[in-house]
Amino acid sequence: MEFGWESDHLAYRDDVVAFLDEELPSHWHGATAVLGSRENVAYSRRFAGLLAERGWLTPHWPSEYGGEEASPWMLAALGEELWSRGEPRGPQYMNANWIGPSIMAHGTPEQQSRYLPPISAGNVVWCQGFSEPDSGTDLASLRTRAERDGAEYVVNGEKIWTSYGDVAEHCYLLVRTDPQSERHQGISVLLVDMPADGLEVNTIPGVVGEHSFNELVFRDVRVPVENRLGPEHEGWAVVREALSFERVGAPRWARAAFVLNEAIEAALSADRKLDEVALQAIGVAKSACEAARILSYRVIDERARDLPPSPHGNMARAAMVQAERLVAEACLTIDGPETLAYGSRADHQVRKSLAAGVAAGTYEVQLNLISRLHLGLPKG
Ligand SMILES: Cc1cc2nc3c(=O)[nH]c(=O)nc-3n(C[C@H](O)[C@H](O)[C@H](O)COP(=O)(O)OP(=O)(O)OC[C@H]3O[C@@H](n4cnc5c(N)ncnc54)[C@H](O)[C@@H]3O)c2cc1C
Structure with missing residues (x-):
């Protein structure tokens, strides 16, 4: 078996390493860099902007969305270098790797033009509202409810362990839109703008370090129907595909x-x-x-x-x-x-x-x- 990196991958990796050596503050270079601390999340916005300027934030995206259609190997080289320094992209990693691609695949043209440019520019934070107090591994048992009321959904329920929920501008939220259906059916994805009336965000201290964990409590939070990603009740397929991008x-x-x-x-x-x-x-x-x-x-x-x-x-x-x-x-x-x-x-x-x-x-x-x-x- 012959196994090695191609010369253009090696040159790309060298460029990334030189940039990281130059740009990252000293605490990122050590083994004790804290992923998810408030200070580092704030820094991630600036850093993601610098990556975006070089075309390194969303290099794998199609050119129509500002990417360079970089190969999975190119993306892997970039990811290895960034992760070995403690992942200074912070929450931007999630945006670039699966939230953005999910919106590309299932979003309306309006959703795409609203949400994708800030992701590829690196100046927006999203959080992922999946886990609930009684639905972690068994995610399909989720109970956060979204009821149709005219042109809006009214959301009630609770999400937990939501990383970056305290600083995010949007939440990629899984809700149950059909209470009669069980498990994988009757789930939809809503793109929720934050903060929102009725949405309480409580930070939870965790043993994993300074990582920002949050509980999101929804009490009659109104979300426009136009913010639903993909077909109603078919969110499970949307989210499975999104996570397969990972x-x-x-x-x-x-x-x-x-x-x-x-x-x-x-x-x-x-x-x-x-x-x-x-x-x-x-x-x-x-x-x-x-x-x-x-x-x-x-x-x-x-x-x-x-x-x-x-x-x-x-x-x-x-x-x-x-x-x-x-x-x-x-x-x-x-x-x-x-x-x-x-x-x-x-x-x-x-x-x-x-x-x-x-x-x-x-x-x-x-x-x-x-x-x-x-x-x-x-x-x-
Ligand atoms: C650093 C970090 C960041 C996170 N960020 C987010 C986030 O941004 N958004 C979000 O929604 N969630 C987030 N989570 C939550 C995470 O997705 C859940 O903790 C995870 O899915 C497990 O769910 P749970 O905690 O409810 O544990 P449970 O599902 O209750 O599991 C408890 C234990 O039982 C075991 N277990 C459960 N079912 C089975 C089974 N069928 N077979 C064998 N063993 C089983 C599990 O392995 C585990 O050891 C984050 C978690 C961490 C640690």
Whole structure:
């Protein structure tokens, strides 16, 4: 097997790295950069504008929407470099990768001309209103209700764990428009402008660090019918397609590998002895990062060849969570007593690995899907 990057990808990556070295404030360069803190979310707007100026915010978008139709491999090179520095795009990552493409695929011309230009310019924050207190993994059981009243929907219900809900200008919201229907039927997507009368946003402190988690409480919030994305009651298909634009998702393994390298370099430059136990932990973590990388490349290759989503995506996701966890363990071993300090490298990595195993579909669910879809085992 011959496996390597093409020369134009390597040149592109070099340009991105040079830009990041020059532009990112110093705290982004270390293993303890905080994804989702208020300070960093504010910085992300400025940073996304700079990326947009270079055509690097939405390079994979079609040219009619301001993109350059960049290949999935180009996008992967960009994503790896950005993720390894702590993902300075912040919420813009979500906009560029699936909210924008979903609006391209299902939006009316009015929705497209209103919502897409600010996304490609990098100056808007969206949040994703999916999870509810009793509907996380089992998202199709969601109960937030949108009732038709003339030219508006009246929304009542509660969303939870909404990242960036406190700073977002819009919410990509999943609601139940047909209360008689069950599960996947009768769900619609609304594009809600924020703030809105009747919408309360409460920030929730979380163990994952300074990440902004929020609860959104809807009490008779009125949303124009023209803000519905796609056909009424058929939102499940819209959102499934939207999330399939993500496929492999964030290249978390790149961040994990960056943190591992930093821990090793710090130990070596401090002349700290790495004993057999530490060397084993490093070996295991490094192998996990490499496994996640190769499995992710398999998914990118499928996307580059326009193949439909496959269980390789679940395997890549599961491998990334393992890589994050094993790097956390390696940091605990390498950094010794320093790991007890709040804000230490290991502390950050443990929190990141906690989030990795829950956000965007839990680790356990990925494993179930691998057994069912890849191995063909019956549903448990
Ligand atoms: C950093 C972060 C950011 C997030 N941002 C957002 C956001 O912006 N918007 C949003 O809507 N949500 C967001 N979430 C929420 C996330 O999508 C949910 O936490 C996730 O879907 C799991 O749902 P839950 O928390 O209700 O857990 P549950 O679904 O209650 O699961 C609890 C446990 O049970 C296990 N479990 C559940 N069902 C099964 C099953 N069938 N088989 C095996 N095990 C199972 C799970 O793996 C898990 O360990 C975010 C979460 C994190 C960590």
